[in-house]
Each structure stands twice: as C-alpha cells, then as structure tokens.
Amino acid sequence: MKRTLFYMLLFAVIFFCAAPFIWQIITSLKPSGELTSLPPLVSMNPTAEHFRSVIYRHQLVRFILNSLIVAASTTGLSLLLGSLCSFGLAKLKVPFSSPILAIMLSVSIFPPIATVSPLFIFIRALGLRDTLLALVITHTVFSLPLSVWILTNFFKTIPDDIYHAARIDGCRSFHIFYRIMIPLSLPAIVTTAILVFIFSWNEFLFALTFTSTSSRTVPVAITLFAGTHEIPLGEIAAASVIVTAPIIILVLLFQRKIVAGLTSGAIKG
Amino acid sequence: MINKDRGIRYVAPALAVLLLITAYPVFYVLYLSLHRELLIFKISKFIGPDNFFFLFQDDRFWNALKNTVYFSTLSVSVELALGLCIALLLNRSFRLKGVTRAVVLLPWAIPTVVSARMWELIFNSDFGVLNYLLGAHINWLGSPSWAIHAAILVDIWKTTPFVVILLTAGLQIIPGELYRAARTDGAGAWKVFRTITLPLLLPVILVVLLFRTLDAFRVFDVIYVLTGGGPANATETLSLYAYKILFQTLQFGYGSAISVMVFVCTGCISVFYIKLMTGSTPR
Amino acid sequence: MAEIRLIGIQKKFDGPLVIDDLDLVIGDGEFFTIVGPSGCGKSTILNMIAGLDPVTRGSIFFDDCMVNDISPKERDVAMVFQNYALYPHMTVYENIAFPLRIKKMPKTAIDAEVRQVAALLDLNDFLRRRPRELSGGQRQRVALGRAMVRKPRVFLMDEPLSNLDAQLRIAMRSELKKLHEKLKITTVYVTHDQSEALGISDRIAVLHRGRIQQCDTPHDVYNRPANTFVAGFIGSPQMNFIHGSVSVDRRHEIQCNEIALTTVQDLSRAAGNVTIGLRPDDITVSSVEMRSGMQVEITVVEPAGAFCWVDFKWGGIEMRGKADSEIELRKGVTAYITFPVEKIHVFDLESGARIE
Numbered sequence: 001m002k003r004t005l006f007y008m009l010l011f012a013v014i015f016f017c018a019a020p021f022i023w024q025i026i027t028s029l030k031p032s033g034e035l036t037s038l039p040p041l042v043s044m045n046p047t048a049e050h051f052r053s054v055i056y057r058h059q060l061v062r063f064i065l066n067s068l069i070v071a072a073s074t075t076g077l078s079l080l081l082g083s084l085c086s087f088g089l090a091k092l093k094v095p096f097s098s099p100i101l102a103i104m105l106s107v108s109i110f111p112p113i114a115t116v117s118p119l120f121i122f123i124r125a126l127g128l129r130d131t132l133l134a135l136v137i138t139h140t141v142f143s144l145p146l147s148v149w150i151l152t153n154f155f156k157t158i159p160d161d162i163y164h165a166a167r168i169d170g171c172r173s174f175h176i177f178y179r180i181m182i183p184l185s186l187p188a189i190v191t192t193a194i195l196v197f198i199f200s201w202n203e204f205l206f207a208l209t210f211t212s213t214s215s216r217t218v219p220v221a222i223t224l225f226a227g228t229h230e231i232p233l234g235e236i237a238a239a240s241v242i243v244t245a246p247i248i249i250l251v252l253l254f255q256r257k258i259v260a261g262l263t264s265g266a267i268k269g
Numbered sequence: 270m271i272n273k274d275r276g277i278r279y280v281a282p283a284l285a286v287l288l289l290i291t292a293y294p295v296f297y298v299l300y301l302s303l304h305r306e307l308l309i310f311k312i313s314k315f316i317g318p319d320n321f322f323f324l325f326q327d328d329r330f331w332n333a334l335k336n337t338v339y340f341s342t343l344s345v346s347v348e349l350a351l352g353l354c355i356a357l358l359l360n361r362s363f364r365l366k367g368v369t370r371a372v373v374l375l376p377w378a379i380p381t382v383v384s385a386r387m388w389e390l391i392f393n394s395d396f397g398v399l400n401y402l403l404g405a406h407i408n409w410l411g412s413p414s415w416a417i418h419a420a421i422l423v424d425i426w427k428t429t430p431f432v433v434i435l436l437t438a439g440l441q442i443i444p445g446e447l448y449r450a451a452r453t454d455g456a457g458a459w460k461v462f463r464t465i466t467l468p469l470l471l472p473v474i475l476v477v478l479l480f481r482t483l484d485a486f487r488v489f490d491v492i493y494v495l496t497g498g499g500p501a502n503a504t505e506t507l508s509l510y511a512y513k514i515l516f517q518t519l520q521f522g523y524g525s526a527i528s529v530m531v532f533v534c535t536g537c538i539s540v541f542y543i544k545l546m547t548g549s550t551p552r
Numbered sequence: 553m554a555e556i557r558l559i560g561i562q563k564k565f566d567g568p569l570v571i572d573d574l575d576l577v578i579g580d581g582e583f584f585t586i587v588g589p590s591g592c593g594k595s596t597i598l599n600m601i602a603g604l605d606p607v608t609r610g611s612i613f614f615d616d617c618m619v620n621d622i623s624p625k626e627r628d629v630a631m632v633f634q635n636y637a638l639y640p641h642m643t644v645y646e647n648i649a650f651p652l653r654i655k656k657m658p659k660t661a662i663d664a665e666v667r668q669v670a671a672l673l674d675l676n677d678f679l680r681r682r683p684r685e686l687s688g689g690q691r692q693r694v695a696l697g698r699a700m701v702r703k704p705r706v707f708l709m710d711e712p713l714s715n716l717d718a719q720l721r722i723a724m725r726s727e728l729k730k731l732h733e734k735l736k737i738t739t740v741y742v743t744h745d746q747s748e749a750l751g752i753s754d755r756i757a758v759l760h761r762g763r764i765q766q767c768d769t770p771h772d773v774y775n776r777p778a779n780t781f782v783a784g785f786i787g788s789p790q791m792n793f794i795h796g797s798v799s800v801d802r803r804h805e806i807q808c809n810e811i812a813l814t815t816v817q818d819l820s821r822a823a824g825n826v827t828i829g830l831r832p833d834d835i836t837v838s839s840v841e842m843r844s845g846m847q848v849e850i851t852v853v854e855p856a857g858a859f860c861w862v863d864f865k866w867g868g869i870e871m872r873g874k875a876d877s878e879i880e881l882r883k884g885v886t887a888y889i890t891f892p893v894e895k896i897h898v899f900d901l902e903s904g905a906r907i908e
Contacts, residue, residue, distance in 0.1 A: 092276025
C-alpha cells in the first residue's frame, strides 16, 4: 500500500518534469494543419516538415554551431584560468588568499543586468559587437567563480603531502600542476566542464545584447524566431527539440557528475 | 630558493580578467547612473543623483519592483516546499533511481528560453493542452492576473530540480544513526522530521534560499520570452524594465540607475542571508 | 651522504615560536630520531631540513654547505610521509620511477634502478598495480622505494609507520633498521612513539615545546633521563613521580613518606624539595614481607602475560609496579615493595632537571 503510494508520487514527479518535453516532441511532429486543431492530441500523420524547415530555412545549424563554438571555448578558457587559479589558492602561498576567493565568489551573485550596459559600451568600443569572441569573454568571466569554487574545493582534498612529495622528488610547481594535480583532478575537471558548458549554452542576456545577426546563439535564435504571418509553432517546437536533445544526452550520461558539481561547496560551506 | 613558487602567478590571470570584466563595469555603471547618457545622440552629461530622484517618482519602477518581489517570494517559497517534498521522496533507495534523478535534472539543464517556449505552447489559450485538460478558457498569458502566475509556474518547473538536488545531498549527509536513535526514543515520523531532519537540513536550506532568491530577483529570460513584460506591464520585472530602458530606448543613464537598484537589492538580500547563515550555524 | 648541522634555528608561522633556538648535529650515516608528543614541532624540523619550510632564523648545513636558500630538489633529500603520499594516478613502477624521470635520466637506466629497488623491497609482483590496490605495508614499501631509488644524501621519515597495524609496525621497524645498515644513508626519523624511537635509533632527540630536552643514545635517554619530561615521556608504563625532601647534612638520603631512602647520588647541592622518579619496571611488588620492603595497598592488578602490572597506594601516593604473575594479589590486599637503590632518579622540584 505504502509502496504503491510511493510509486504514484514518483510517477507524478517524473510526469511533471518530463511532460513539457514530451508535449514538445508531439507538437514538433504534427503537420501544420493540425497544430491549432482541437482536441490537441497526438497526430496520426507525423511529419518531419518542421525539422526540415528549421534546418534549411532558418539556419538553425549555424546558430547551433555558434553556440557550440562559444560554449566550447568558454569551457576551455574557464578551465584553464580556473584550474591555475585554484591550484594557487589551494596549494601555494598567496597573500590575501581568502579575500581573493571571496571577491571571486561574490562575482557569481552579480546580477548580469547590472553589468550589461557598461560591458555593451566596452565591447562596442573594442569593435567586438556581434562577434562570438565578445560572448566567449563574458561567459568565461561569469563562469570563473564556479570553476574556481569547484576546483579549489577539490584541490584542497588532495593531501598536501603529495604536493610536498613531488617537490622533494624534484618537481617545480608548474610540473606539479600538470603532472600531478591535473591528472588527479580529472573527475572534478569533467564536472566543472559540464556545468560551465551548460551555463554558456543556456546564457541569454549577454547573447541577446551583444549579438545581432551572424553570431546569434541558439537561445537568442529561438527567442527571435518569427514566421511571416503567425507564430511558427511547429518550427519552434522542432527547434526546441533539436536544441534540447544534446542537453538531454549530457544529463543522462553525466547526471552523477552534475549533481556532484552542483552540490560541491553548497553542502560543506 | 625555497618557496619561490609564489602562488600569485597562478592566481593573477584569472583575477585580472575577473576584475577587468566585472569590477570595472560595476564602477562604470555607477558612473553612468549619474549621467544623462543617450547613445544615439552622443549625449553624455553629468546630472548627479537626478536619475535616482526621478526613479523614486516613476510608477513603472515601483510596479516593476512590486512584480519582482512578488515573483521572487512566491516562486522561491513554492520551489522550496515542493523541492523539499520531492527530496524527501527521492531520499530512499529504489530501482531506477539514477534515471529518475536524470529526468528531474532535465528542466534545470535546458536553456530557460527553450523552457519558456515549451510552456508558451502549453499555455496557449485557444489550442493549448493546459486549457484542454482543465476544460477551461483561461487566457494564461494575456490577462494581467494570470500572466505573472504563468511565469512563476514556468520558473518553478525550471528550478525546482536545483532545489531538489541540493536538498537531497543535504539529506544524505545526515547520519542514519540519528534517525534510528530517534526512532528508538519513540519519535514518530513527523517528530523525527521536526527534530532531526529540519534542523540538520537548515544550513542547506539557507544556501538554497540564498541562491534561489538571488536568481529569482534578477529574473529576465522567462519573462522576456513568455510575455515580454506584458500585458500592461503586469509581468515587467526590474531586470526587464532596465533592459527595455537600456536597449530599446537607449537611455543608458536612466537604465543604469535601474541596474544599480537591482544591484543594491541583490546586495541586501545576500547580506541578509549570510547574516542568517552565520547566525544559525554555530561551529 | 652527509652530516646535518642545525645552528640556532628558530621557526615561527603566524603566532609564537614553534622552534626556539635549536642546535643539533646529526652525524654522517647516523639513524637519528626526533621523538616528542604531537605538536612539539618535530615535523616542522623535518620540513625545514627538507627545504619545504624556510627557517625563520638560523642556518642549516649539509656537510660544509649552507642549504638555507637551496630548494628541496637541490638538497638531494628524500622523504617518506606518514600517509605515504604516493601518486594515486601512477602505478607502483611509475611512482618509483618518478623522481628519476624528473631528473631526465635515460629510460633504460631508470628501468634498471627501479627493478633493483623493487627487488630489494620485494615489490616485483606489484609494479603494475596502483597504490589503492595495495595494503598499507605494501604502500609503505613503495614510498620507501621512491625515496631510495634516488640514492639521496639524506633520508627524512615523518612517522612512516604510524598508519600500520601494530604487528606490521614491529616487523617494519627491523626492516628499516636492516635497510639502513645496508645503505648507510643519514636518516632523520620523526615519531611520537617512544618505543619505536628506542628500538630503531642510533641517537634520539626528545623534543618538547620546540626545545630539545635531551639528545643521547637510546640507552642513556632511558637510563639517565635529563629531566622529568624525558623521564615521563620515555618508557612505558610511565615513571612514578614522588615528592621528597633532602636535608643539608645528609648527602645520600631523601625523606619520603616518612621513610629515609638512601641514594647513590650526591644530593648535597639539592638541599630542599626534590622529585623522585621510579620506573614501574624497577619496583617489585610481593605478597611476602621483606626486610627493607615498604607496606602498600593494592588497588588494581593488570596481568600482562609473563608478569603483572600492579597499581598500589603507598601512604596515600598512587604508584605502579611489577609483580610475578605467579603471586596471588588482589585489590585491597596489603603487599610489599622493593627497588634497587641505583634505580632511583632524582630531579630538582622547580626546574625538573636531573640531579646526579
């Protein structure tokens, strides 16, 4: 009895989380004619017309490519800067290391809207409007607190004696960083990479303000999707499905790591 | 030389980039907020705190503040309550736990913009599936009283997973012996929850509240896509108002003044929660 | 191989001095142990010798070369850590080879060295495993191997045995001793375990509150402790301490518990109150009345196999002694104690320093 109730509740939770996705898939497969018909049920004549239209007429592939480039470069840069910084903070002597960490973390609570106007002027002045580089820079900076936080916490769990042993064995600090610390931290680095990638892939406000046409990312493209006469429901649904698919795969593969990353620090600190 | 690996060499690049892209804009936005700044006309004139005086008489600002507070309070409290229930539900071993956890994570992982688009379809007043299921004819996104709640619902759907993940992790670090001890002392389920689970979970709950409140307070994406602030500014939040003034009317001075207000508010919220945290968790 | 000299060493971190004005000479090829309770600063000394921590003041010499400003790499020391500090992502082979690879030694030479060390430590069967697949004792040997493979001038060991279980610890002690006899490399060994220190070392320094209390051979540290701290710290069970008083005119007599104890020491300069130290090992408890024996009341009997430890009260003073396990002793029973006069240690009451 209790067990049945448990599974009913569990099903309710799963349904609540998954239903909008399922509905999106159903809609994306409906022929245009059935989109506005009532009752809004599953179509008997599924079609791929919206997917074709999204890819060929709306250049979705290009926006996906933009998003991929931005998210991948952001992830790489953020990990590079973040891991170096975390190594310094966690294992070496740095003057004022705790205020530095505090400053870095406080950036994560900055409301983006409060910095978007000066950054816009800044980026315009540098001639970076409507470039992917503008997004890579801002995304890297705003993901740095996350990288530094997760990696510093992880580096701190590596015993100091391992660092000492490597120094005695004749390593210089940079050797220790890339021959000992980095291989030992691969799990944490993967976790950080996934979270930073998702952050950059999903980011909207900067992408909306800094890009206009050629360098739009997926979230902006989907937002500004407009048909000639009416809202292109089927195409929006198809685009959403295409954009969500990689994220779903990422989540299914790495859910354990994502959970670890999200909870790192929040639970301890 | 001993200890010649000065760590600052490793910290400096990240710190420099961070300060350049965040600290500098923060000061610049303060500077802008004290100016009449119209980019298209190349007007830039120091006017002191006039923007702020004007702000305090601006009904649209007060309306946006009210909407933001309403949005944050309602969404965060429902998310916390719902998240706690789901976390308690998942905090046991059952088959397919991994898959369940992945499904619960999904709404959090997809772009907010996409989730808003999904719900837009569901909310459609003429042929949306929600009205069909309810057998009602509610104008979800078109009527001022419903629209803000529709936005709140999307936010709840999108971010409850985050709350669930954090609370589940918090539940897992409570030692199982404590529950067994309480049970042997004769405490019922509710009593165990009140005296063991809740107090030990409190630090995590506060962290969740901090993150979520800050996030909700600067809400932008969902509302931008779902209603654009309408109808009749009923869903216009501070971030959205600032964005419109900045990038639709290009009044950088006044828009920056609104941004500064968002900044001040989030600052106050952080200080409040951090005070609460340091007060509630004696170490 | 090298002689190590520490001259006027001071060390402080943020607060007060951790090490205060330390002078120490560790001979070439010596097995030297620094022993003391936790927090006495013994690991700090080791880290300063290694070059991991700079000294605040003073100088460190390896032979005639001052090494204060020389990096650990160039000091040519090897260190074994309490938690082994093996690189978890490398195999046993890679762990041992690592210091040589850093030195950019040719591959074939590395291979030869690693295999030689592995054979010596009986690690040949584990070379392809990773540290987490090994037992504590095996990890310990890998850590030793990594230290040995470089043929360093100095071995530094920071409580290397304290994470092993009791039996293995005893076995590894004699392993270490044998290795040292074979390699004859100057070894500085840090431990909090006094029996380990007594068993393994050529010489011992007893450290307390950043100062060396005594630096001597194990035999002298045990038999002629320099002060009450050393006397209480070295030896198990702990030495008994009793108050006594010495009068000016009696040079070989202490008044204690209304009994006059005759001593071998000349006490003429210690007139006044003193502390008497007696090791439980040296006190024989018996149920038979002996002529010189003092009458005591038994409180606890703790069998230890071949003999018993006996807690008793001697005129209100709690003490501990040793009894033959054949003798029947029970709580509350009256018994008698004797001890050899030459085993009486006398310390100044104020300073705690030994009086001879």
